[in-house]
Amino acid sequence: MDTATPAVTAALHDGTSVVAASSRVDARRHGELLLPAVDRVLAEAGVKIDAVTGVVVGVGPGPYTGLRVGLVTAATFASALGVPVHGVCTLDGLAYEAGLDEPFVVATDARRKEVYWARYENARTRATDAAVDRPAEIAEQVAGLPAVGAGALLYPETFPDARGPEHVSAAALAALAAEKLEAGGEFLPPQPLYLRRPDAQVPKNYKVVTPK
Amino acid sequence: MADEPLVLGIETSCDETGVGIVRGTTLLADAIASSVDTHARFGGVVPEIASRAHLEAMVPTIERALKDAGVSARDLDGIAVTAGPGLAGALLVGVSAAKAYAYALGKPLYGVNHLASHICVDQLEHGPLPEPTMALLVSGGHSSLLLAPDITADVRPMGATIDDAAGEAFDKIARVLDLGFPGGPVIDRLAKEGDPKAIAFPRGLSGSRDPAYDFSFSGLKTAVARWIEAKRAAGEEVPVRDVAASFQEAVVDVLTRKAVRACKDEGVDHLMIGGGVAANSRLRALAEERCERAGVRLRVPRPKLCTDNGAMVAALGAEMVARGRPASDWELSADSSLPVTDPHVPGAPDHDHVHEVSKDNLYS
Numbered sequence: 040m041d042t043a044t045p046a047v048t049a050a051l052h053d054g055t056s057v058v059a060a061s062s063r064v065d066a067r068r069h070g071e072l073l074l075p076a077v078d079r080v081l082a083e084a085g086v087k088i089d090a091v092t093g094v095v096v097g098v099g100p101g102p103y104t105g106l107r108v109g110l111v112t113a114a115t116f117a118s119a120l121g122v123p124v125h126g127v128c129t130l131d132g133l134a135y136e137a138g139l140d141e142p143f144v145v146a147t148d149a150r151r152k153e154v155y156w157a158r159y160e161n162a163r164t165r166a167t168d169a170a171v172d173r174p175a176e177i178a179e180q181v182a183g184l185p186a187v188g189a190g191a192l193l194y195p196e197t198f199p200d201a202r203g204p205e206h207v208s209a210a211a212l213a214a215l216a217a218e219k220l221e222a223g224g225e226f227l228p229p230q231p232l233y234l235r236r237p238d239a240q241v242p243k244n245y246k247v248v249t250p251k
Numbered sequence: 252m253a254d255e256p257l258v259l260g261i262e263t264s265c266d267e268t269g270v271g272i273v274r275g276t277t278l279l280a281d282a283i284a285s286s287v288d289t290h291a292r293f294g295g296v297v298p299e300i301a302s303r304a305h306l307e308a309m310v311p312t313i314e315r316a317l318k319d320a321g322v323s324a325r326d327l328d329g330i331a332v333t334a335g336p337g338l339a340g341a342l343l344v345g346v347s348a349a350k351a352y353a354y355a356l357g358k359p360l361y362g363v364n365h366l367a368s369h370i371c372v373d374q375l376e377h378g379p380l381p382e383p384t385m386a387l388l389v390s391g392g393h394s395s396l397l398l399a400p401d402i403t404a405d406v407r408p409m410g411a412t413i414d415d416a417a418g419e420a421f422d423k424i425a426r427v428l429d430l431g432f433p434g435g436p437v438i439d440r441l442a443k444e445g446d447p448k449a450i451a452f453p454r455g456l457s458g459s460r461d462p463a464y465d466f467s468f469s470g471l472k473t474a475v476a477r478w479i480e481a482k483r484a485a486g487e488e489v490p491v492r493d494v495a496a497s498f499q500e501a502v503v504d505v506l507t508r509k510a511v512r513a514c515k516d517e518g519v520d521h522l523m524i525g526g527g528v529a530a531n532s533r534l535r536a537l538a539e540e541r542c543e544r545a546g547v548r549l550r551v552p553r554p555k556l557c558t559d560n561g562a563m564v565a566a567l568g569a570e571m572v573a574r575g576r577p578a579s580d581w582e583l584s585a586d587s588s589l590p591v592t593d594p595h596v597p598g599a600p601d602h603d604h605v606h607e608v609s610k611d612n613l614y615s
């Protein structure tokens with residue numbers, strides 16, 4: 040599952056292939072849509088919940104509120120079933136889905152006129168740590184490279200060769216994770232990649248409840 | 252199972268990650284992880300910091316609660332969670348967690364109201380709630396007077412603050428006096444050594460034409476701050492203990508007077524006080540005195556159950572199960588302004604059969 044981009048996405052992988060997948064794009068409703076998506080893929084596959092042997096979750100980077108939905112859902116789901124939870128960088132999922140066999144860039148929308156991004160050698164090999172920057176500031180580092188993701192599509196001056204997929208799909212994330220599990224590869228801890236410090240502003244009158 | 256349901260409750264509406272477990276009206280576990288220390292240097296709760304802390308603390312706090320209670324998650328009869336009101340991003344962590352946990356275990360989910368939970372928690376201390384119960388809820392986030400004929404289905408607002416919450420006033424005055432955050436406990440402590448009659452601070456909304464059950468603490472807050480500033484400007488020492496005692500007296504005087512009056516007007520013979528400010532010793536003492544005079548029975552849970560916690564959510568969830576209230580949908584969302592009149596968020600009736608189908612599919 041992944042909620043680091045506007046896509047609310049869940050998929051079920053049986054070790055060989057993706058058996059069911061569900062994606063809906065709605066950046067404001069991650070919390071409402073994720074669990075029904077999980078329910079849908081399990082029901083569609085006709086798999087009993089105890090058959091699940093592991094959970095893979097996109098750890099971002101992504102806008103915090105939505106990102107946390109996926110992480111806390113994965114963590115509690117896995118805890119209830121007593122199975123491991125593996126973190127995968129969301130940008131890696133997009134890179135895997137893009138399937139390019141040449142150097143390229145993945146960029147997602149970080150809002151506030153910034154992108155979350157990383158450079159890749161190919162679909163399976165990330166060359167830089169995920170970062171958050173203004174597109175203009177990274178223009179030199181991404182010059183001449185194809186770019187995938189909504190962040191690339193949003194800023195054509197920086198990413199003239201932008202293309203899809205726009206958002207990550209859990210199907211790609213699961214397929215990538217299945218490859219890694221098979222090969223004994225390493226996962227990230229299931230903790231969010233925020234890449235930004237929290238805005239430390241105390242709101243006025245938080246939690247005031249005025250019935251009427 | 253119907254009488255004494257075993258329910259796990261999750262609370263993340265503000266800065267406490269709470270997971271409680273109850274069996275009927277018996278408290279089995281009350282695990283809390285608080286991010287209050289992180290917020291202290293900002294002088295108030297920072298929503299993003301609270302949300303990050305909830306995510307980190309969630310699974311460990313659930314596991315600790317289960318261990319403390321000595322029960323297995325498989326034996327639970329339901330999972331309850333605060334669906335609102337509260338900080339949106341903070342609520343979302345708890346709601347998402349509860350949904351996934353309930354779903355994975357194949358248990359019904361109950362999204363419940365934070366305020367109704369504050370009332371229902373008293374069942375863990377003093378047994379089943381009398382019906383109706385009058386409840387005064389006072390904390391950093393709320394100041395409400397509620398009439399609860401049925402805590403699972405019928406909660407009516409009698410009055411509420413029109414500006415600041417009572418607890419916020421304590422925090423603000425503590426800040427003016429350089430006493431740190433949160434302000435409640437330290438003001439309570441200093442007030443014990445001060446004279447509550449030393450300074451006549453104003454009692455908000457206490458005129459004969461003012462709304463009988465609403466509160467206002469903004470004017471009091473300003474009056475106290477001005478009084479302190481005037482002393483400082485005159486180069487005089489601020490009598491911190493007297494200021495604390497007189498300020499606190501003004502707050503609890505209005506709270507208790509209005510609460511007892513509401514009981515009398517409505518013919519209700521029980522008053523419940525909850526929320527973080529219910530830990531205030533002077534509020535408890537004055538409420539006791541006035542309730543006794545009015546022939547009203549006072550019920551105040553121990554301080555740890557008054558502040559935000561998971562046990563209160565579990566308590567209300569258990570009551571929902573016991574009374575056969577409908578469970579919530581998997582689409583349940585966090586509602587930062589969930590009305591106090593909604594004790595819980597039942598699922599849409601036409602969704603039920605869909606879940607039954609997938610339930611057979613998933614768990615049988």
Ligand SMILES: [Zn+2]
Nearest residue numbers: 369390526559
């Ligand atoms: Zn509260």
